[in-house]
Amino acid sequence: MSENPVDRFIETMGLMSQGDGGTRISGQILAYLLTEGEPRTLQQMTEALSISKGSASTNARMLEMHGLAQRVSHLGARQDGWEAVAEPHLQLLSRLVGRFRQNYLVIEDLVASFPPERADARQRVEDFNQFYRQSADFFEEWLAHMSSGAEVPPPPGATGHPDPSAED
């Protein structure tokens, strides 16, 4: 669409957002706030992104709910200021982890009520479900690393050997 690289980035982030199950506009707003660096108002969003006031409000609050953007207390002014949080990555990861864990729990619950004559099916589904559990655990641990300060976490595989925790 645009030939302006910054706008292209904003549009691309919108695409990625809706590819990840979000809305296009929320991705655009996040990208906009990210590039601007300084707090921006809903009105500025509507102008910069050519979106309605309603969408700006709804999607901004969606970002806020997901911990990706925040309101900054307007010092002397009447309009809410919005800015991207310091490290949106962490929030994105958290959300991914949450979805994995949620999927795991839901499946675990369902599979528990499989009838006895479907014991083999249950076994296969449980095996499969470990994917969600392990992914959630794995990412969560890495997340803890990143949050705890280390900007670039240590590579994973370099570790020694298993601890006997994960198995059933």
Add this chain to the structure above:
Amino acid sequence: MSENPVDRFIETMGLMSQGDGGTRISGQILAYLLTEGEPRTLQQMTEALSISKGSASTNARMLEMHGLAQRVSHLGARQDGWEAVAEPHLQLLSRLVGRFRQNYLVIEDLVASFPPERADARQRVEDFNQFYRQSADFFEEWLAHMSSGAEVPPPPGATGHPDPSAED
């Protein structure tokens, strides 16, 4: 919807699939093949899932393309048999990694052409983009571990983490 636990699982997997950017039916088919254990034909899918022949064909091939299902050579029969691959988890992870890496590359390319007067914006976007790169790298490494045989991979961070095997 259904009170049958197995059907509920199938329906749930459909929901999760479309939550992950896939189609509902592809998730249902995967779940169906997973629970059945034995190869099933397109016709059996249409009956079991109440879907059209076209959808069965299209979505089954979609699963095949994603490495989640495969055709099994019909010994004496004319119909294609379909079954879930041995470890669908790995394929799901691969796809996730691929998407992260793709996002990273796209953003990296875009941000490179930011004009000089937007150097600060470029910096912020680059920082943000590390999320995609690191996630891709990190997961990819873990994936290599899992693929290399270890059914249950070693935990990554080697940090003591709270409760290893709390819920079962």
Add this chain to the structure above:
DNA sequence: CGAATCGTTCAATATGGAATGAACGTACTG
């Protein structure tokens, strides 16, 4: 107070894409 500004809400609309089913090509069968 009255006027104006701002954020939110919600019913109506628009849009992207999934699901359908008829039509087609191909390979078996008898």
Add this chain to the structure above:
DNA sequence: CAGTACGTTCATTCCATATTGAACGATTCG
């Protein structure tokens, strides 16, 4: 060879939901 049985394709339909815009309440300013 004609007659079936499959699998695939694609134009159409259908559906979920993102987006809009007008209406509303709340707040601020003159």
